[in-house]
Amino acid sequence: MRLITTATELLEHLEDSVNPSALVVAVDLTGIEEQVTTEDLTGICFLGCNSSASFPKRGAGLGALVLPSMSGPPVSVFPTTVYRVRDLYAGFVPEQHDSWRSTLDHRAFEWFVDPESRLPRRLDQSEMWAARTHDTFLEAALARFLAGRRQKAVGVMGGHDVDRSADVYRTVAVIARAISRQGRVIVTGGGPGLMEAANLGAFLAASPDLALEDALKVLVRAGDFKSHEWLSTAAEVRRVVVGSWDGLEPSGAYSLGIPTWLYGHEPPNMFASHSAKFFFNSLREDGLVTVADGGLLFARGNAGTVQEIFQDATQNYYRPRDTQPTPMVLLDRAYWDGGNPAGGDPAADPAAPAQRSKPLWPLLHKLGVEKVFDTALALTDDAEEIIELLTRTADSADGPPVAKRQLPSSGDL
Numbered sequence: 001m002r003l004i005t006t007a008t009e010l011l012e013h014l015e016d017s018v019n020p021s022a023l024v025v026a027v028d029l030t031g032i033e034e035q036v037t038t039e040d041l042t043g044i045c046f047l048g049c050n051s052s053a054s055f056p057k058r059g060a061g062l063g064a065l066v067l068p069s070m071s072g073p074p075v076s077v078f079p080t081t082v083y084r085v086r087d088l089y090a091g092f093v094p095e096q097h098d099s100w101r102s103t104l105d106h107r108a109f110e111w112f113v114d115p116e117s118r119l120p121r122r123l124d125q126s127e128m129w130a131a132r133t134h135d136t137f138l139e140a141a142l143a144r145f146l147a148g149r150r151q152k153a154v155g156v157m158g159g160h161d162v163d164r165s166a167d168v169y170r171t172v173a174v175i176a177r178a179i180s181r182q183g184r185v186i187v188t189g190g191g192p193g194l195m196e197a198a199n200l201g202a203f204l205a206a207s208p209d210l211a212l213e214d215a216l217k218v219l220v221r222a223g224d225f226k227s228h229e230w231l232s233t234a235a236e237v238r239r240v241v242v243g244s245w246d247g248l249e250p251s252g253a254y255s256l257g258i259p260t261w262l263y264g265h266e267p268p269n270m271f272a273s274h275s276a277k278f279f280f281n282s283l284r285e286d287g288l289v290t291v292a293d294g295g296l297l298f299a300r301g302n303a304g305t306v307q308e309i310f311q312d313a314t315q316n317y318y319r320p321r322d323t324q325p326t327p328m329v330l331l332d333r334a335y336w337d338g339g340n341p342a343g344g345d346p347a348a349d350p351a352a353p354a355q356r357s358k359p360l361w362p363l364l365h366k367l368g369v370e371k372v373f374d375t376a377l378a379l380t381d382d383a384e385e386i387i388e389l390l391t392r393t394a395d396s397a398d399g400p401p402v403a404k405r406q407l408p409s410s411g412d413l
Contacts, residue, residue, distance in 0.1 A: 001021045001022060001023050002019065002021065002022045002023070003022075003023050003025065003080060004022050004023065004024045004025070004027065005024075005025055005026065005027065005080050006027060007027055007028060007029070007031070007032050010022075010024055010027055010032070010036065011032060011035060011036075014035075014036065014039045020040075020042060020043040020044065021043040021044070022043070022044045022045070023044075023045050023047065024044060024045065024046045024047065024049060025047045025048060025049075025078045025080050025137075026047070026048045026049060026050075026069075026076065026078055026080070027046075027049045027050075028049070028050045029046075029049050029050060029051040029052075029055060030050060030051060030052065033051060033052060033055055033058075036059075037055070037058050037059065037062060039062070040062060040063055041059055041062040041063045041064035042062075042063030042064070043063070044063075044064045044065075045064065045065040045066075045067070046059060046064055046065070046066045046067065047067050047078045048067070048068065048069040048070070048076070048077060048078045049066075049068075049069075050069075051066075051068075056068060070126065070129075070130050071126075072111075072126065072127050072130030072131070073108055073111050073112065073127075073130055073131060073134060073279070074104060074107040074108050074111060075104065075108050075134060076134070077130045077133050077134050077137075078133065078134075078137050079134060079137050079138050079141055080137070080141055081141050081144075081145070082138070082141050082142055082145050082256070082274045082275060082276045083274070083275040083276070083277055084248065084273065084274060084275075085238070085245075085246060085270055085272075085273070085275075086246035086247075086248075087104065088103065088104055088105040088268055088275060088277065089103050089104070089105060089231075089246065089270070090103060090104045091103045091104060092231065092235075092245075092246075094231070094232040094235040094236070094245055095232075097228050098228055099228075100228060100231055100267065105264070105267065105268060105277070106264070106267075108261050108264070108277075108279075109261045109264025109265075110264075112131065112261045112262070112264070112279050113261065113262065113264055118265070120262065120279075120280075131279040131280070132279075132280070134278075134279060135278045135279055135280055135283050138276050138277075138278060139276075139278075139283065139287060141276065142256075142258070142276040142287065142291070145256070145274060145276075146185070146256075146291060149185050149254070151183055151184055151185045152183075152184050152185070152293055152294030153184065153185045153186075153187045153256070153291050153292050153293055153294055154179050154184045154185070154186055154187065154292060154294040154295055154296070154297070154390050154391075155187045155188070155288065155289065155291070155292030155295070155296035155297070156172065156175075156176055156186055156187070156188050156194070156195070156198035156296070156297045156299070157188070157189065157194075157195075157288075157296060157297070157298045157299070157301060157305050157308045157309075158172060158193060158194025158195065158197070158198070158298065158299035158300060158301045158305060159193050159194055159299070159300055159301035159302055159304075159305060160189075160191045160192050160193040160194075160195065160225070160263075160266050160301075160304075161192075161193055161302070162193040162194045162197070162299075162300070163193075163223040164196075164197075164216070164219045164220050164222075164223050165220045165223060168194065168197075168299060168300060168331075168332070169193075169194065169197045170197070170212075170216060171299075171331070171383055172194050172197040172198050172201065172297075172299050172331075173197045173198065173200050173201035173204075173212055173216075174201060174212070174383060175198075175201065175297065175331075175383050175386055175387055176197070176198040176199070176200075176201030176202050176255075177201035177202065177204055177205050177212065178201075178387045178391075179201075179202075179387060179390055179391055180201065180202040180205035180252075180255065181205045182387075182391040184294050184390070184391060185202075185254065185255060185256060185294075186198050186199065186201070186202040186255040186256070187255070187256045187257075187258065187288070187291055187292055188255070188256070188257055188258070188272065189257065189258060189259055189288060189304075190256075190257020190258055190259035190268050190269065190272050190275050190277065191225075191257075191259050191263065191266040191267070191268065191269060192225035192230070192266055192267065192269055193225070194299045194300070194301065195257070195269060196234075196269035196271060198255070198297075199255045199257060199269055199271035199272040200212075200215065200219075200237075200269075200271040202253065202254070202255035202271070202273075203241070203249065203253050203255065203271040203272075203273065204241065204253070205252055205253055206250055206252030206253050207241060207253075211240075211241065214240070215237045215240075215241075218233050218236050218237050219233050219234065219237065221233050225266065225267060226265070230267070231267065231270065234269065234270035234271065235270060237270075237271075238270055238271075241253070245270070248273075249273040253273060254273045254274065255271070255272050255273055255274070256272060256273075256274050256275070256276070256291075257269065257272030257274070257275040257276075257277075258275070258276050258277075258278070258284055258287055258288045258291075259275060259277045259278075259284070260277065260278050260279070260280070260281045260284040261277060261278070261279050262279070262280070262281040262284075263281070285307070285308070285311065286311075288308065289308055289311050289312045289315065290315065292312075292326065293326065293400065293401045294327075294390060294391075294401075295326055295327030295328065295329065295376075295389070295390045295401070296308075296312055296326065296327070296328055296329070297329050297330075297331060297386060297390060298328065298329070298330045298331065298336075299331045299332065300331070300332055300335045300336075300356075300358075301358075302356070302358075306358055306360065309328070309330075309360065309364065310364075312326060312328055313328065313364055313367050313368075315402050316328070316368070316371070316373040316376065316402060317367055317370075317371045317373070318371075319371075319373070319402035320402065323400060323401060323402040324376070324400065324401050324402065325368075325372075325373030325375075325376035325401070325402060326376065326401045326402055327376045327377075327378070327389060327390060327392075327401075328364075328376060328377050328378070329377075329378045329379075329380065329386050329389050329390060330361065330364075330377075330378065330379045330380075331380065331381070331386060332381060333379055333380070333381055334357060335357045335358065336357070336358060336359065336360060336361045336379060337359055337361035337362070337379055338357060338359065361379050364377065365377060
């Protein structure tokens with residue numbers, strides 16, 4: 001089924017009788033209704049189009065399915081493309097304190113999440129339909145974006161609470177920059193911390209190496225992602241690189257964020273050039289791991305990162321016979337395999353960074369041995385080794401990575 005998003009495309013399609021089926025989304029029909037309603041519209045679905053009050057009945061009489069725009073979330077219920085920075089942050093003014101509260105992104109968060117429980121509020125039937133429809137259309141838009149890039153996607157996972165001044169923040173940015181320069185699309189959860197670090201590295205892939213050091217000098221002025229300054233310093237870096245904070249990035253600076261409004265208190269970072277932001281985290285988590293057909297890097301993180309590690313391990317464990325396991329690289333031996341790092345005091349505050357290691361490597365490796373994907377696993381502190389492992393070229397004769405076989409279809413929406 002063809003996707004149509006402009007009046008010109010619709011008129012051209014109506015002249016083509018070979019394949020009449022089409023999905024017409026958010027097209028202004030007011031100037032072309034008479035031309036449209038002289039045709040047989042069987043197989044055409046009009047979604048959220050601007051039209052006269054009489055068009056739905058006339059269109060249905062000609063065989064079309066017509067679903068008008070719906071009230072509900074502040075974002076489009078029928079997105080046909082993934083979001084850009086200027087979309088999510090529409091309404092943001094870097095010089096105006098707390099202007100982020102009026103952005104499209106924050107308004108969508110407030111619509112979806114109960115401020116007391118921090119859980120999705122109880123949606124009525126029409127609101128639930130709208131939110132689910134948004135996520136369905138966005139998943140298809142995400143698939144089209146990745147298919148259009150024709151590049152392997154490399155996922156980078158890590159904690160949202162890692163400060164911009166941390167050594168690992170810079171390390172992840174350097175790794176992501178190098179991987180992006182070798183023709184991969186960096187994919188993250190789209191939030192702050194190490195997700196931002198990876199998107200920052202990709203954002204600066206087309207810039208000189210010193211641009212990263214210059215950017216870090218600006219970004220470290222605001223480590224708290226809940227502050228206005230966290231955004232305004234990012235906007236300052238964007239102005240230097242692309243001319244304005246809401247400017248469009250060159251293709252060499254593209255990367256993808258896949259965040260969720262469930263965790264809307266974690267703002268989307270400004271360095272993911274494209275974002276697929278979902279309402280429902282279950283769809284987001286599945287997509288975040290499965291699109292990474294070029295492998296995944298796991299830096300230090302908490303429960304969310306641990307979940308993603310074993311989610312990816314599960315896909316490798318139960319992969320079809322004609323597929324390869326997706327590479328999984330864990331950064332930081334002490335964090336993932338060493339228990340408390342050197343100098344760590346078991347009696348100290350368990351929330352302190354030095355005490356928060358997650359020694360899961362032995363279990364992960366055991367799963368790998370059982371189902372013969374241990375050769376796709378790596379645990380290392382070496383940034384150069386990570387870059388090499390995640391930029392190996394062609395699919396082997398044994399088939400494509402399991403993640404590639406699980407990409408959502410882009411054909412129908």
